[in-house]
Amino acid sequence: MKLQYKYFVLFFALFVIVSIGITLTISYLTNIILVKNYKKMNEESLNFVVRTVDKEVEQLISSINAITSNSVVIKRIQTNYRFAKPEDILNDDHNVSNTIASMSTYNLFRTIQAVYMKGINGEVYQYGFGTEFDEDNKVEERIYGEDFKDNKLKFLGVERTYYRLNENAYVMKFAQKMYNNLGENIGWIYFEMNESFFADLFVNEKLNQHTKLYLIDHNNKIMYSNDNYIKGMIFQMNPLDGVYTERGLKNFQWKLISETPRDYISKDSELTVRVTIITAIVSIILEMFFVFIITRELVKPIKRLTNGMKEVRNGNLDIQIHTTSQDEIGELTDSFNEMTRDIKTYLQRRIEDEKAIKDAEYQALQAQINPHFMYNSLNTLRWLATLQEADNIVDVIDSLWTLLHNTSHIQDQFVNLKKEIEIIDAYCTIQQVRYRGKFDIEYNIEDEHYNIVVPKYILQPIVENAIFHGIGPKKALGLIEVKTYTMDHDLYIEVMDDGVGMDEKTISQIMQSNTTATNKRLNNIGVNNVNDRLKLLYGESYGLVINSELGLKTTVTIKIPIKNNGVKLKD
Structure with missing residues (x-):
């Protein structure tokens, strides 16, 4: 695809994405604004409804207090009718019924379907239409399980009725203790009220036709709803489905909740979204041209x-x-x-x-001719020394041959331990001639260690340091010992001499310098250089450590891993 077309596609896609983003943003913000407006409208409506419900509930409380403090009612509950005449009981019941019926002028009180009163003396009075409450004494069992506070009306919850005429319906249950003029508890009153009052009350309120109202009790049970099938169930909000507004009532910890479906709110934003989409399409067409x-x-x-x-x-x-x-x-x-x-x-x-x-x-x-010339010259010298039976010169020439042969292959960075021992052995042969046999060297190396791969020239500087700093200044003969052992998959090589030893200052100077005392050694490789090479190759946990006792001995320990990262030696 040509660059112009790529740019066109890129910019066009960018503008399309921006246009779509703007459209979605406008739609989202419009929906938020609508939700906010609906919440505000519902709050205003709920505030009015809550005031109305609070007023009616307070009227109910006042009416119940009037009944329980009425002298006729108190006399009926407090009197023991065991030896009274039947007509006396009927007459008192009639008076109590007339007292209760006089309260029915209040709309809320009309929704009370049955009243049950019982004195502490065992006297029972029932007010209602049709047959009595359930004969299994479920009312009394329900009352005895409650904790009443003084003479305040208590809301017991939304439950199935105990009234036989409507035994499957959910009702609101209330109860209150009754006291006489002396402040003595004489019994209690229980009544049930259906939700028809709230249905009549809410239907006249100015709420959106799609808005649902829920009256929720202190246990979060639904006391009233537009949907009869969920009465008595636990109310659950689902913010994804609707917009909710909640207001609390003064009495009984009731709540009034309104729910407006989001689908209905979304319909109001459809016009704005359509206009935005059309604008976006026109913008995209113009963008294509430019x-x-x-x-x-x-x-x-x-x-x-x-x-x-x-x-x-x-x-x-x-x-x-x-x-x-x-x-x-x-x-x-x-x-x-x-x-x-x-x-x-x-x-x-x-x-x-x-x-x-x-x-x-x-x-x-x-330039490659020079090493061959040196080898040929050393062969001639060796032949002459052999003819003259100068064995020490023959040994020196052989050792020098070995050193030259190894240094001529300087590009090889790794050798096996056996080859490294050959290098220091040749080096010590030359130094023994120089020092006239002043020292001996011993090897305590396990056979399997000879094949372990090690970096080249790590022992020669250590041995050189032992000769120059340890054995050289010593008046008596000296011994250098090379020893190996393994631990935790690592190889340890110890080079020990019984020379004059070193103090901490001398050890520090050796570890900080790249040369030993002579400054003109084989390949100019120092002890510190060996330590740095090992750390660069294997990490900070590897390298060498010098331990020395002044006047007694010096031990240099080299630590390297046995596995050498796949290093393969040349034949």
Whole structure:
């Protein structure tokens, strides 16, 4: 795909995404505003409804207090009718019924379907229509399980009625203690009330036709709802389905909750969304036109650069592109012109460099003659020393041969331990001639350790240090011991000498210097260099440690891993 089309697709996609984002944002904000407005309207309506319900409930409480404090009612509950005449009982019951019936002028009181009163003396009075309450004494069992406070009316909850005429219905149950004029508890009153009053009350309120009202008790049970099938059930809010507004009532810890379906609210925002979508579509069409023009002008200088690169690929290094642009494209064009000039200069220099490389290779080939000349010369000297039976000179020449042979392969960084022992053994042979047999060297190495791969030249600087700093200053003969052992998958190599030892200051100087006392040793490799190499190769937990007792001995311990990260030695 050409660059212009890529830019077009990119910018067009960007504008489409922005347009869609704006549309979704407007839709979202519109929905939020609508939800906020609905909540505000519902709050205003609920405030009025709550005041109305509070007023009616207070009227109910006042009516019940009037009944329980009425002298006729108190006389009926407090009197023992065991030996009274039947007509006396009927007459008192009639008086109590008339007292209760006089309260029915209040709308809320009319929804009371039955009243049950019982004195502490066992006297029972029932007020209602039809048959009596359930004969299983469920009313009394329900009352005896409650904790009443003084003479206040207590709401017992939303439960199935105990009244036989409507035994499957859910009702609101209330109870209150009764006291005489002396303040003595004489019994209690129980009554049930259906929700028809709330249905009549709420239907006249100015609420949205799609808004549902719920009256919830202190146990979160539904006392009233537009849906009869959920009365008595636990109320559960689902914010995804509707917008809820809640208000508490003064008495009994009741709550009035309104619910407006979100689907209904979303319908009000559909017009705004449609207008936004149409605007977005028109904007996208206009964007397509302008994006096409902009990308075409943007790609023109890039096309010139592309044609120039094709010329360079075909071998034309004299191509130069003219530009007056001061932006990044202009900088890129200037860089291209400079690049073609540099390439032309580079090719000219390369021809000269190739000639110089060939000369250097020829000189390097000649330099390879020198080691062979040294080997041939050492062979001649060894032959002459053998004829003259100078065995010590023969040993020195053999040791020097071994050292030269190993140093000529300096590119090999790793050897097995056996090869490293051969190096220090040859080195010690030469030093024994120099020091006239002043020291001996012993090896306590396990056979299986000889094949372990180690970095090259890690022992020679240690042994050299033992000879120069330990054995050299000593008046008596000395001994150098090389010992190996393994622990936790690591190899430990100890180089111990019984020389004069060192103090902490000397040890510190050796560990901080890359050279020992002579400064002109084999390959100029120091003890500290060995330590640094080991840490670079294997990590900070590896390296060497020097322990010394002044006048007694010095021990250098080298720690390296047995596994060498797949290092393979050359044959």
